[in-house]
Amino acid sequence: MLIKPSTLDAIFKALADRNRRAIFEALCHGPAPVTEIAELMPITLSAVLQHVQVLEAKGLVHSDKVGRLRTCRVETEALGILRYWVEARQRDFRRAERRR
Amino acid sequence: MLIKPSTLDAIFKALADRNRRAIFEALCHGPAPVTEIAELMPITLSAVLQHVQVLEAKGLVHSDKVGRLRTCRVETEALGILRYWVEARQRDFRRAERRR
DNA sequence: GGAATACTGAAGTAACCGCTTAAGGATTAA
């Protein structure tokens, strides 16, 4: 697998913010509407929505609006990519160590 | 294992920058002095040093100065933490899916 | 000693980020 730097940029940037990561973590336990997510957080509903939009733009979350409710759910591909990247770095390191 | 949000903040922020990530990736293949790293990169030596300092401050890299050469090497703990976090999210997600 | 090499720090700057407030649109409930 070959991952584009821009893809990793998107994933790491999306998860680098504590609140955004908290939203993502919450959604890993199951889908939730925006307001419900916001209740757990120390920021405005507006800020939460902005975070959700960022997460969605970078492909970590998908959301669907039914009536006045927008339900957000996690997209798992990003986690797979991230894990793959980490494991590749660990492999590189171990290989370099053996060569030493 | 329980990871502090500030630890994850540090790791994700450190790796969210493309150039900084490139430095980290390069160092996973083995230690290198600052100038050698800089040769592979589209930015100034000064900028590279600043990135190295960030990586070091956040615990992803350690460096040692001998004479006029500062040799940088990867600290692998961050990768372990990152991998653990990803796997925990994947577990959360699968558990939530089963419950569905 | 003098020149080249390798790093270091400071200052400045342009761009980006996360957040709030405020105002509004759409949907549902009474």
Added chain:
DNA sequence: TTAATCCTTAAGCGGTTACTTCAGTATTCC
């Protein structure tokens, strides 16, 4: 049909970031 609920957008603001240039220090080589 009115009120409550849920989301959405825009504007603005303060803080942070990545970068450059420039000027410097320490070390090694000749």
